[in-house]
Amino acid sequence: MSELQDLMLTGVCHHRQGDLPAAGRIYQQVIELDARHADAWHLSGLVAHQQGMTDRALECLDRAIRLRGHVADYHANRASVLMSVSQPHEAEVSCRRALKLQPDHALAWSVLGNALWLQHRNVESLEALVAATHADPRNAEAWTNLASVQLRLGKLDAALTNQDRALSLQPQQVQGLINRGAMLRHLGELSEARRTLEFVLRLQPDSCEAMVNLANVLRESGQLALAMDRLNRALELDPRRPTAWVAAGICYQEAHDIPRAIACFEEAIQYDPMNDNAWSDYLYALNLDAECSRQRMFDAHLQWAGLIPEDDRRPDDHSHLHAAGADKRLRIGYVSPDLYHHAMRGFVMPIFESYDRKRFEVYCYAEVLRPDATTQTQQKLVDGWRFTSGLSDEMLAGLIRQDEIDILVDLAGHTARNRLKVFAKRPAPVQASMLGYLNTTGLAHIDYVITDVDRDPPEDDQYYSEQVWRLPHGGCCWQPPKSTPELSPRDYDSARPIVFGSTHKPDKMSSQTLAMWAKLLAVTPDSRLLVFRNSLRDNLELQSLILQRLVEFGVEPQRVDFAWDDSGEHLTAYGAMDILLDAIPWGSGTTALEAMWMGVPTPTVRGDRPCGRATASALVRLGLDDLIARDADDYVQCVARLAADRSRLQSLSSQLRTMMACTICDPKPYIADLQDAYRQMWQASLQQQSCV
Helix, strand or coil: CCHHHHHHHHHHHHHHHCCCCHHHHHHHHHCCCCCHHHHHHHHHHHHHCCCCCCHHHHHHHHHHHHCCCHHHHHHHHHHHHHHHHHCHHHHHHHHHHHHHHHHCHHHHHHHHHHHHHHCCCCCHHHHHHHHHHHHCEEEEEEEEHHHHHHHHCCCCEEEEEHHHHHHCCCCCCHHHHHHHHHHHHHHHCCHEEEHHHHHHHHHHHCCCHHHHHHHHHHHHHCCHHHHHHHHHHHHHHHCHHHHHHHHHHHHHHHHHCCHHHHHHHHHHHHCCCHHHHHHHHHHHHHHHCCCCCCHHHHHHHHHHHCCCCCHHCCCCCCCHHCCCCCCCCEEEEEEEEECCCCCHHHHHHHHHHHHHCCCCCEEEEECCCCCCCHHHHHHHHHEEECCCCCHHHHHHHHHHHCCCCCEECCCCCCCCCCHHHCCCCCCCCEEEEEECCCCCCCCCCCCCEEEECCCCCCCHHHHHHCEEEEEECCCCCCCCCCCCCCCCCCCCCCCCCCEEECCCCCCCCHHHHHHHHHHHHHCCCCCCEEEEEEHHEEEEEEHHHHHHHHHCCCCCHHHEEEECCCCCCEEEEEEEEEEECCCCCCCCCHHHHHHCCCCCCCCCCCCCCCCHHHHHHHHHCCHHHHHEECHHHHHHHHHHHHHHHHHHHHHHHHHHHHHHHHHCCCCHHHHHHHHHHHHHHHHHHHHHHHCC
16 A cells, blocks of 8 residues: 555544544645645545635635546535535535536535525425435435425425434434424424424523524413523523524514514614514514604615615516507416415405406415415416415516516515515516505515505605505405304393403504503493403413503403403404404504404594504495594593493494495405506506606
């Protein structure tokens, strides 16, 4: 055996035993004896990489490749080094070179899958990781990465199956166990998710990622205090972790501490300015903050939009669509994550069922993780349907261009899983936003926001980056659930106490809201308050929190009841309420419509922001303007008067459903208004194109 071979064997032995300094010294000796020894350069690069010396690692690997560029391992390992310093584009190039040399190279496929994952090219990533598991079925890391991509794509059952396969190969793989906990949480298996993540923390007590995931599980299980304890520990270990700050913000939001929630989201954005989840949560929370001015909200939305890279905000050529003229059959595309059994169902079903199929085509771009029966119903009603989970912004924009959409409509705004950044790529000549988010998007590339004069009076146009388009018969049409219970006769005997009700999400129960309710209960001493929410089931912590804050405002605890429906239904709850109380600054939306459909009047305060005016808009359409108060004090008097007028309550109880059926729930005027708006928007686009 030659001296060089002997040295190389000794170096590899040290390397395998983990003695990196010794291995590195021996590889260097080989290089000094033979500067063209490619394997020595290659292994020196791996040692440097393992010691955290990335520049040195790349230098050595590049030297090895120049000497023997036909060795696939060299390119694959170079890709691994590039991935360690977050250079996925360059890593992809090296992986593809390795695969050209050796098409079944397991490491190259695995690293390529991760590189594509970081570029949000999820479909391609999935294909690469499937190839990696085929090339090396015993690679636990490849199975874990495949499961992670499937989770992002919404393939939850397949993700859990493959994650379990990874763990069968490597039972104490920490990342795999963390991923399994996240998957179980998404599947609603909270108890098993908790057990899995607690096991991770026994293996690795200082795992911030596991703590954050466990905190999310605890929060969804109704254990806010314990969730915050885990998050505080995570932030002690890593104060710059954005996911921990976001999770803490959501906890504070659910505990009604909106200022602290906003501060947490701001911390997350400070450490990761391009974190879309943090921005969505932050902008959403600003709407819940009674002290936040419209100007501050507007500026924050513009700040988010300004962070989108200039390359992603380019104009597009739609002249081929404009060439068809003003009277063409317009193709409308709706983009939404909520096309399943969600509150949005009631607002989109009238559109999907009633549009003029001779003049319009409807396409849906559904960012839906778990399609259900509602999804299937909606699919059958429209001309085209695309599931978009996992598609990059570029891929989705390309799909919309391919479908030749004339008017693209966002239905989510800054709510969870929105695809607003696709609109920045201008895939359609006309773009609008409506229904899902009652505020500006901040995007200059969205041309219109579709609303009505009661939600958005003209003096508020200054707070929109879009042109405000007001529909004359109201900004929405609502279809009640098919399974709506029949109305039951109500007893308004004067001896019975009036029951005020709330079915609001807990984060809407702001201090201003609870103080207003407390004043109302004080001036109506024989009344009671029923707080109904299915999330209150088995959640004594949340019940105690709400009750404690009401008591602090002077409410006797015995006047407050909590309830939920074990079947998951909630419309039957309105049978126990006489008047639904509204919230400030973010008032009722779907909640008010459901309550009034069930015969329960819902007085409101005309708020200082669109999300505080949805109920006022509905009441105007019903001719019940007298139930709209100017401010909180006026609201207390307004509701007290209604509570004292039992004959009117009796009348409203029996008439509200009929009143709604011929106004808010009648699709004909709304669809006519909406289609006229689309046609006028299209004509304006044609005129603009002709002036270019």
